[in-house]
Amino acid sequence: MMPEWTLLACIALPLLTPILITALRRWPNPREAITLLSAACLLLLVLSFHDTVSSGGRPAITLAEPIPGLKIGFEVEPLGLLFALLASFLWLVTSVYSIGYLRSHHEWRQTAFYSYFAVAMGGVMGIAFAGNLFTLFIFYELLTLSTYPLVTHAGDDAARESGRMYLGYLLGSSVMLLLLALVWTWSLTGTLDFRAGGILEGTVTPGVASMLLVLFVFGIGKAAIIPFHLWLPAAMVAPTPVSALLHAVAVVKAGVFTVLKVAIYIFGIDFLATIPATSWLMYVAATGILLAALVALRQDNLKLRLAWSTISQLSYIVLCALLATPPGMVAGSMHMVMHAFAKITLFFCAGAILIMTHKTRISELNGIGRQMPWTMTAFTVGVLSMIGVPPMAGFISKWYILLGSIEARQFIAVAVIVTSTLLNVAYFMPIVYAAFFRAPDKRPKHATSTVVSEAPLTVLLAITVTAAGTIALFFYPYTALDLAIQTTGADK
Amino acid sequence: MLISNLPALQVVVPLVSAPVCLLLRNPRHAWACALTISWLVLAMAVMMLQQVYAVGTLSYAIGAWATPWGIEYRVDMASALMILVIAVIGAVVMPYARRSIEHELHHKHASIFYACYLLCLTGLLGIVVTGDAFNLFVFLEISSLSSYVLISLGGSRRALTASFQYLVMGTLGATFILIGIGLLYMMTGTLNMMDMAQRLTGVMETRTIRVAFAFVTVGVSIKLALFPLHIWLPNAYSFAPSVVSAFIASTATKVGVYVLLRFFFTVFGIQFSFVDMHVGEIMMLLAIAAILVGSLVAIFQNNAKRMLAYSSVAQIGYVILGISLATTAGVSAGMIQLFNHALIKGALFMALGCVFLRLGSVEIRNMHGLARQMPWTMAAFVAGGLSLIGLPLTAGFISKWYLVSAALTAGYWPLAVLVLLSSLLALIYIWRMVEAAYFQVPGTAMHAVREAPVSMLVPTWLLIGINLYVGIDAGVITDMAQQAATTLIGQTGQ
Numbered sequence: 001m002m003p004e005w006t007l008l009a010c011i012a013l014p015l016l017t018p019i020l021i022t023a024l025r026r027w028p029n030p031r032e033a034i035t036l037l038s039a040a041c042l043l044l045l046v047l048s049f050h051d052t053v054s055s056g057g058r059p060a061i062t063l064a065e066p067i068p069g070l071k072i073g074f075e076v077e078p079l080g081l082l083f084a085l086l087a088s089f090l091w092l093v094t095s096v097y098s099i100g101y102l103r104s105h106h107e108w109r110q111t112a113f114y115s116y117f118a119v120a121m122g123g124v125m126g127i128a129f130a131g132n133l134f135t136l137f138i139f140y141e142l143l144t145l146s147t148y149p150l151v152t153h154a155g156d157d158a159a160r161e162s163g164r165m166y167l168g169y170l171l172g173s174s175v176m177l178l179l180l181a182l183v184w185t186w187s188l189t190g191t192l193d194f195r196a197g198g199i200l201e202g203t204v205t206p207g208v209a210s211m212l213l214v215l216f217v218f219g220i221g222k223a224a225i226i227p228f229h230l231w232l233p234a235a236m237v238a239p240t241p242v243s244a245l246l247h248a249v250a251v252v253k254a255g256v257f258t259v260l261k262v263a264i265y266i267f268g269i270d271f272l273a274t275i276p277a278t279s280w281l282m283y284v285a286a287t288g289i290l291l292a293a294l295v296a297l298r299q300d301n302l303k304l305r306l307a308w309s310t311i312s313q314l315s316y317i318v319l320c321a322l323l324a325t326p327p328g329m330v331a332g333s334m335h336m337v338m339h340a341f342a343k344i345t346l347f348f349c350a351g352a353i354l355i356m357t358h359k360t361r362i363s364e365l366n367g368i369g370r371q372m373p374w375t376m377t378a379f380t381v382g383v384l385s386m387i388g389v390p391p392m393a394g395f396i397s398k399w400y401i402l403l404g405s406i407e408a409r410q411f412i413a414v415a416v417i418v419t420s421t422l423l424n425v426a427y428f429m430p431i432v433y434a435a436f437f438r439a440p441d442k443r444p445k446h447a448t449s450t451v452v453s454e455a456p457l458t459v460l461l462a463i464t465v466t467a468a469g470t471i472a473l474f475f476y477p478y479t480a481l482d483l484a485i486q487t488t489g490a491d492k
Numbered sequence: 493m494l495i496s497n498l499p500a501l502q503v504v505v506p507l508v509s510a511p512v513c514l515l516l517r518n519p520r521h522a523w524a525c526a527l528t529i530s531w532l533v534l535a536m537a538v539m540m541l542q543q544v545y546a547v548g549t550l551s552y553a554i555g556a557w558a559t560p561w562g563i564e565y566r567v568d569m570a571s572a573l574m575i576l577v578i579a580v581i582g583a584v585v586m587p588y589a590r591r592s593i594e595h596e597l598h599h600k601h602a603s604i605f606y607a608c609y610l611l612c613l614t615g616l617l618g619i620v621v622t623g624d625a626f627n628l629f630v631f632l633e634i635s636s637l638s639s640y641v642l643i644s645l646g647g648s649r650r651a652l653t654a655s656f657q658y659l660v661m662g663t664l665g666a667t668f669i670l671i672g673i674g675l676l677y678m679m680t681g682t683l684n685m686m687d688m689a690q691r692l693t694g695v696m697e698t699r700t701i702r703v704a705f706a707f708v709t710v711g712v713s714i715k716l717a718l719f720p721l722h723i724w725l726p727n728a729y730s731f732a733p734s735v736v737s738a739f740i741a742s743t744a745t746k747v748g749v750y751v752l753l754r755f756f757f758t759v760f761g762i763q764f765s766f767v768d769m770h771v772g773e774i775m776m777l778l779a780i781a782a783i784l785v786g787s788l789v790a791i792f793q794n795n796a797k798r799m800l801a802y803s804s805v806a807q808i809g810y811v812i813l814g815i816s817l818a819t820t821a822g823v824s825a826g827m828i829q830l831f832n833h834a835l836i837k838g839a840l841f842m843a844l845g846c847v848f849l850r851l852g853s854v855e856i857r858n859m860h861g862l863a864r865q866m867p868w869t870m871a872a873f874v875a876g877g878l879s880l881i882g883l884p885l886t887a888g889f890i891s892k893w894y895l896v897s898a899a900l901t902a903g904y905w906p907l908a909v910l911v912l913l914s915s916l917l918a919l920i921y922i923w924r925m926v927e928a929a930y931f932q933v934p935g936t937a938m939h940a941v942r943e944a945p946v947s948m949l950v951p952t953w954l955l956i957g958i959n960l961y962v963g964i965d966a967g968v969i970t971d972m973a974q975q976a977a978t979t980l981i982g983q984t985g986q
Contacts, residue, residue: 066885066966067893138884145883152931160931164923171919175882176912183896183908 003052003059007074007129010045010084013038014091015122018115025111032099035114039092042121046084049076054482060131070192072138075131077194078486079264079333083257084128085479086337087250090344091121093462094245097348100458101241104355113153113239119146124250127257133192133266136258137174137182140222143254144170150242151235162234169231170221177219181212185266194261198268209267210277216262217281222255223318226288229311236303240351243303248310248343253336256317260332263321264487273324282322286416288315293423300361302350305427306343309386312420313339319416320401323408326488331400333484334477338397341473342385345466349379352455352463362431367440369432372454376435378467383428385470388421393473498540499552499565502575503618503631505532510610519602523590526606530579530586533613537572537579541972544572549979551623560687566623570976573827574620574750577834580958581742582613584838588951589735592845596647596733605645609739611638616747625673625759626683628751632669632715635747636662639740643732654727661714661724668711669751675704676759689759696764705769708755716748718775718812719782722805729801734845737797741804742838746830749811753823756815757980766818775816780910782809787917791924796844796854799921800837803880806914807833813907814895821898824970824977829891831969832962836879836888839955843873846944846952856925861934865941868949870929875956877922879963882915887962890970 017038024031052059053076062073098117102110123146126139144167152163186192188208189199200209221228235247263272272278289312296308313335320332352375353359353368369376385392388399398417405413454460473480494501509529513522543550544567552565567575589609593602615635622628640662644655677683679700680691695701710721717725725745729737756765766772786806793799811833814826844854846869851858863870879886892911899907943949962969 064964066890066964067970068967072964134884141883145878155931160927164927167919167923171881171883172916175915175919176909179892180896180908180912183893184900184905187897187900 003049003057003076004061006045006048007059007061007076010042010125010129011074011122013042013045013122014118014125017118021111021115021118028110031111031114032095035095035098035118036092038118039088039095039121042125043088043092046081046088049081050085050479052076053078053081054486062131069190070134070186071132072135073131074126074129074135075194076129078483079257079260080128080130082333082337082480082483082487083253084125086253086340087121087124087128090245090249090340090466093465094241094344096458097244097351097462098241100456100462101351101355102239104456104459105239107153107239109153112149116146116149117242117245120150120246120250122146124254127254130194132194133182133185133262136261137178140174140178140254140258141171143222143251144174147242147246147251150246151238153239153242154237159237162237165234166231169228173219173221173228177215178221179219181215181219184212184215194265196265196268198264198266198271200266201268201271206274206276209271209275213267213272213275213277213281216266217259217318217322220255220258220262222251223259224252224255224311224314225285225318226291226311226315229288229292232311233304233307236301236307240303240347240354243307244344244347244351247307248347249340252310252314253340256314256321256332256336259318259321260329260336263324264329269324269326269329269488272322278322278324282319282410282413285315285319285322286413288312289319289416289420290423293420293427297423297427300363302353302360302362302365302431303347305362306346306350309424309427310343312423313343313386316401316417316420319413320404323404323410323413325404325408327400327404327407329488330481330484331397331404333487334400334480335397337480338385338393338470338473341466341470342382342392342394345378345382345463345470346386348459348463348466349375349382352459355459356453356455362434364441365431366434366438369435370440374454374460375463376432378463379435380432381467381470383432386428387424391471391474393470393477396474396477495539495543497552498536498543499550499567499621500554502533502536502540502621503565503614505529505536506610506617507614510607510614513610514603514607517603519594519599520590522603522606523586523593526589526610527586529610530582530613533617534579534583537575540567541572541576543567544569560682560684563627564623564684564686565621566686567621568976568979569972570750570753570827570980571620573831573972573976574747575617576972577746577831578613578616578620578743581739581834581838584951584955585735585739585842588738588842588845588948591945591948592735592849593733595849597645601645605642605733608638608641611635612642612739612744616743619747620750623685624683625676625685625688628754629666629670629673632751633666635744636666636715639736639744642736642740643728645736646731646733648731650727651731654731658724658728661721665711665714665721668707668714670711672704672707672711675700675707679704685754685759689761692760692764696768702769705755705760705765705771709752709771712748712752712755713778716745716752717805717808719778719785719805719809722782722786722808725805726798726801729804729841730795730798734841734848738838738841738845741800741841742834745804745808746811746834749808749815749826749830753815753980757823762818762981772816772818775812776907779809779813779816780907782806783813783910783914787914787921790921791917793921794856796847796856796859796925797841799856799925800840800844803918803921804833804837806918807837807880810891810895810911813911814898817898817902817904818981819898819902820974820977820981821894821901823980824973825891825894825898827973827976828894828966828970831973832879832887832891832959835955835959835962836876839876839952839959840873840880842948842952842955843869843876846872846948849944849948850941856928859925859928860932861929861938862941863929864934865938866943869944869952872949872952872956873929874922874926876959877918877926879959881918881922885960885963887959887966889963890966894970
């Protein structure tokens with residue numbers, strides 16, 4: 001198949017899947033088979049680009065041109081491929097997980113759930129393969145809109161409130177700031193194409209470039225830079241698979257991916273380094289890392305603690321991007337992948353605990369490790385990776401982040417990351433400790449079935465795959481690393 | 493033969509068929525007549541547009557009287573674009589009208605409705621086609637008088653007061669315009685707009701011309717509902733029959749903008765209007781006020797039609813904002829917004845018409861859980877709403893893009909921020925409807941509500957479809973708008 005058609009298929013496949021899902025709404029098993037099939041096909045399609053891109057190929061296709069000079073077009077480049085690989089692989093895993101989760105949780109509107117999920121993945125693919133900032137923006141908004149029904153899936157008042165916050169923050173920041181930055185960039189340079197070395201250099205003064213950078217960094221609300229982060233805890237009302245894939249991986253990573261893309265292909269790494277705003281925005285990100293970690297410390301709701309941890313970790317990646325050095329970009333790209341595996345594992349475990357015990361609070365988890373050993377072992381793997389202990393994937397990316405920061409002589413960044421690692425220990429390890437070493441609370445107040453067993457097979461399977469992935473990426477990070485290095489042209 | 497008479501036919505055909513509708517009596521027959529004429533008008537509009545593309549500005553002398561003495565019909569790109577807007581909306585609204593009118597009007601009134609609709613169409617097309625200032629006033633009155641009748645046909649008794657309020661304001665506006673044109677005639681001795689523009693150069697510095705300019709500007713501003721002269725609009729749009737709201741909201745105020753453009757650029761010229769009289773600054777301030785006040789007030793409305801009406805005040809603000817920049821980019825952004833807003837508001841009002849048909853109300857609190865009963869209608873409303881907010885791949889995005897980029901190019905970055913801020917306000921008021929229809933628990937009466945008939949859904953979705961198409965391929969519209977803006981600004985200095 002021609003690479004151009006493969007590219008188109010990558011975008012179209014998840015967008016068209018809902019038609020089949022809806023058609024099969026009365027037959028749950030074939031309906032879920034469609035989701036799995038579609039996810040598997042997507043992964044294969046994305047994988048098929050690997051060799052082409054590694055050897056320097058850049059398949060591209062242009063679909064339409066709504067405004068002269070502004071194209072809706074796609075291009076596969078290493079960073080986008082990395083993101084697409086990550087998202088499509090985890091979509092497949094999450095689909096397996098969702099089946100077990102939604103069925104044992106007796107969720108309503110499962111057809112709608114799978115449909116919007118697929119559309120959201122279409123949005124992610126569009127973002128990953130966008131050939132220019134305009135296309136990226138379109139799919140960025142599509143992702144916001146298609147995840148709104150997922151966040152508000154419960155349909156109650158709490159969901160509606162959170163939905164408002166979700167939409168308000170994400171659409172608000174993207175329309176007020178990101179779109180402004182887009183139009184401004186366009187009126188200055190006459191193009192929004194992603195180009196190696198950026199498009200802004202030579203056309204703007206450092207002052208204007210600073211303004212643009214501020215607009216971009218805060219406008220990309222999905223990257224959840226403080227103070228545009230509150231949508232993320234709010235989105236935790238969504239069913240756990242949504243939180244896991246979308247709000248730990250796809251949506252937030254779409255945000256930081258966009259930051260990286262803008263840094264590399266709109267500003268250009270060298271030009272970015274000369275902009276005055278870069279360094280103080282980096283301090284904003286650094287502050288965000290610590291603040292979010294401190295807030296995470298105080299959360300008793302497991303999902304909320306994970307959410308605040310995500311906010312903190314996203315700022316790592318933004319910080320990396322704002323180091324404005326090739327090693328910094330590599331570190332950011334690597335952390336995008338490594339954090340995704342660890343965080344999705346943690347969310348999967350939180351969901352497994354929820355469906356089996358209906359517990360959401362960390363203070364209720366004493367001794368849960370004895371009842372659900374498999375789940376909690378995976379949870380521990382995730383936690384260790386978040387902290388950055390070898391042999392977990394998180395170690396690799398933390399290594400590169402520290403390396404990048406030291407090379408860029410940003411010792412404040414180094415200090416922040418070290419402190420944040422300690423905070424990670426502080427807010428994650430007590431959970432592991434309570435789960436394995438504390439005796440279970442003996443107060444069956446209401447006579448529910450006290451025998452808690454492991455989660456359904458599909459759920460466990462998904463958890464195992466991501467946990468194993470977290471370990472495997474420590475030993476074999478080369479696919480991701482090569483792609484990240486190719487993006488920036490840096491040396492190993 | 494046919495081609496060369498198009499400018500006249502465009503007006504004469506609907507004009508002579510209006511009495512035919514009245515004579516037909518039978519609502520079905522009158523509707524069929526109005527429908528045929530609307531489509532004919534669209535066909536002629538397209539043919540005329542092709543002509544303008546091919547040979548440039550068309551000039552037609554009525555009764556073969558040579559131009560400065562006789563009435564000249566003059567179609568340039570700006571007029572062709574406006575005609576297209578009116579014709580498209582007319583052609584889409586008419587198939588939709590049958591069921592809606594059957595439901596909302598007494599059947600005795602149906603033929604009157606169709607006759608008045610055709611007269612209104614005649615008036616609007618006439619304003620755009622004519623190159624004669626007094627003739628413009630006549631057509632303005634034809635369209636206004638017929639729209640007073642159309643609005644008064646609304647179901648509730650408050651339609652009568654709304655219509656009366658509009659009549660008072662509209663007549664004030666028309667009188668101002670007439671005084672302005674009279675003063676211009678006094679100073680130049682001509683009514684032909686091109687001729688007038690040439691003769692004005694000698695007498696530009698007189699107080700009479702300045703007063704004429706002021707009268708025309710204020711008069712037209714009433715017609716196009718520029719803040720703070722918009723007070724007639726919310727009532728008129730809310731209490732009119734659904735079809736009328738959809739038709740008038742997407743055409744009448746737009747034609748007002750066209751008249752303003754004609755006088756500012758063609759008759760008085762950009763130098764006089766924007767440099768000597770500083771109308772740009774005034775219009776910009778009023779536009780900003782319109783955008784903010786209109787959007788904010790829209791948020792607090794409980795009646796969905798009223799909400800859209802206030803949103804129209806804000807959206808007209810965008811158009812005026814673009815024009816007030818007095819650059820080619822600004823004026824073409826205004827024209828694009830004008831076209832797109834017609835599409836968006838038409839579709840939204842039509843979706844509400846469907847709601848009204850089945851629900852008998854457009855109060856937001858009565859719409860709880862409506863999306864389950866009328867999925868297609870509400871989906872159309874959401875799609876139109878997203879376009880109003882200006883999300884990518886919709887027509888609304890295109891106009892926002894051009895407007896923001898025109899403001900930035902002209903160096904007014906706060907305007908750019910304002911435009912974007914107000915799209916968020918649009919998000920709030922549209923989302924109130926979405927939350928009511930999709931999230932609230934339906935009442936018991938809701939189970940009896942069915943989806944709107946196909947004859948109403950198809951036209952609504954047709955407009956939504958055009959909306960999405962423009963969002964993906966705006967080339968045609970932006971080309972026309974840019975040519976129109978160039979023509980208008982290029983006429984300056986004659």
